[in-house]
Amino acid sequence: MILLKILNKTDIKTEHFENEIKWLIRAFYKNEALLTESEEEPRLSVDITMTEDDLKISISKAGESFSKEESWDIKKDKEAKDILKRALYKCCNKESGRDLPWGTLTGIRPVKRMVSMLDSGKSEEEVFRIYKEDYYVSGKKAELCLSIAKKERELLNDIDLKNGFSLYAGVPFCRTICNYCSFPSMAYSAGEKDMEEFLRAFIKEAEEVSKMLSSRKLTSVYIGGGTPVSLKAPELKEFLKIITDNFDVEKAVEFSVEAGRADSIDEEKLCIIKDTGADRISINPQSMNEKTLKWIGRDHSPEDVINAFRLARNMGFDNINMDTIIGLPEEDIEDVKNTFRIIKELSPDSLTVHSLAVKRAARLNTEEEYKESPDEELLFMMMDEGTKASKEMGMEPYYLYRQKNMAGEQENTGFARPGKECIYNILMMEERQDVVALSCSGSTKIIRGDMILTAPNVKSLKDYIERVDEMIERKRMIL
Ligand code: SF4
Known part of the structure; x- marks a missing residue:
């Protein structure tokens, strides 16, 4: 059993964050129950503390603990969420020794995000790098995603999406x-x-x-x-x-x-x-x-x-x-x-x-x-x-x-x-x-x-x- 505790000392509402956090933990620990309260001793505890300037994540189990601290600007909602997911990924990855093929991209549409990056002018090399280095997506999946994103833009080129x-x-x-x-x-x-x-x-x-x-x-x-x-x-x-x-x-x-x-x-x-x-x-x-x-x-x-x-x-x-x-x-x-x-x-x-x-x-x-x-x-x-x-x-x-x-x-x-x-x-x-x-x-x-x-x-x-x-x-x- 995994016990998740989130201490939120900021004004932001964490519901959206919490779902993404849970998805990511579940992706690493497939067959374990994830609880936010328990009287039993958990096998693993995940503690997340959020303040206006800092984020601290620690994963602990008998005698061992993996932790990560990051500074962040919580007002930049989306960026803050990405920072949190990255830090959490790193901790879970260290503890479990597992890599997830889609990295931190749980709960989102990987191609949609990539298409919008390409539409905003980012180059193919740049989005590929972001997927690999910032979202920890495997090279194989990033490649697949890029080929589909390119195909999709080509196929929808003549479609009147708006009207x-x-x-x-x-x-x-x-x-x-x-x-x-x-x-x-x-x-x-x-x-x-x-x-x-x-x-x-x-x-x-x-x-x-x-x-x-x-x-x-x-x-x-x-x-x-x-x-x-x-x-x-x-x-x-x-x-x-x-x-x-x-x-x-x-x-x-x-x-x-x-x-x-x-x-x-x-x-x-x-x-x-x-x-x-x-x-x-x-x-x-x-x-x-x-x-x-x-x-x-x-x-x-x-x-x-x-x-x-x-x-x-x-x-x-x-x-x-x-x-x-x-x-x-x-x-x-x-x-x-x-x-x-x-x-x-x-x-x-x-x-x-x-x-x-x-x-x-x-x-x-x-x-x-x-x-x-x-x-x-x-x-x-x-x-x-x-x-x-x-x-x-x-x-x-x-x-x-x-x-x-x-x-x-x-x-x-x-x-x-x-x-x-x-x-x-x-x-x-x-x-x-x-x-x-x-x-x-x-x-x-x-x-x-x-x-x-x-x-x-x-x-x-x-x-x-x-x-x-x-x-x-x-x-x-x-x-
Ligand atoms: S919707 Fe699809 S999966 Fe569900 S019962 Fe029908 S055929 Fe089977």
Whole structure:
């Protein structure tokens, strides 16, 4: 157990600091409880004292202590936070002997920060140096970040970020619920009885929101979830029609539908997606190993994924993404190699390699077999397999994001062949354009200078149906 004590003798509010401090400590000490009060003797104590001029951090354990003192100007809020994180990183690094691949960059979007540095006129060499020397990011990750930042600037060059907007709509159902799932999705069988009311609420929201946005140009559309194709074919048709009836999708640069799980994909549904005008779909195996798919609660085999992929290709889909997850329980390097070997044979147009992030809500987090994080060395090797496979398929990394509780403190990376990148993913993950979200659990984000205004939709289907007017008004307030 780790005991954290913060003595703040300044006027600043430390809530924001505290979260970042906790994220950083947790990143170093993955499997230990972090408490701010305890009557038990902790294994490790982290003491932080902040005054107007000085910062003192010390980490102590039986007979040993590592400490660091820095002077700072607490009025320069952001700089002060960076100084604190750097000092804390140094202490934890000394005590644990560990390096974190992303250094002090916990809780932030590493590419977004780099893009804004490049936009402000800093050279590539300068930002690379800052990432390595000031944020302690590994050379490999700093390089990856730089190549994505450059790509992103190139891809967004012709997009009207300010006047355009992107649209997200989520289908809150899946055939069954995977046991690593941290999305608020429900089994289709449990929600089916409310389908009519759900679609009625969705029409109302789409109609009202489209009026609010009538003077703005739609850049990209993303239909996600849940699993959109978990709907029955007529329901899927209606859901997509509500989008096309209310938004000018033909003018958008991209229209993606996350077909998702192979157990819900069939020819009729793919036909509906195609007829709607969607030009990018995602078929997500996560793993191509039968035992893993069973373990994570997916109701399909690797052959089902192969068949769904081939079906979509034969129907003319020429922009298909596949999602994979690294760090799944019981998977060794040979399993991961097998997944990427089959994916290479299928040859999708883009590939997303996720590092497993288990949130507290996910069932997996409570399973005995998954108490310990997978071995870090092994995770690096597995991530490298994804990178290698993407290269062999002629893809380049084009977006990246990090979450809390990621296996091995890694990242999620999107790779794509040139011209097959998902613009929506960049706009949304990097917070580069207003994203308006419809349906359960989506969150609308409106960018106003350095500020981001958010209007989250409720997560439960019942609440969404009952409170759709409130969801509309939330958006009206910030639009
Ligand atoms: S398909 Fe995705 S959203 Fe659905 S249960 Fe599995 S992880 Fe959750």
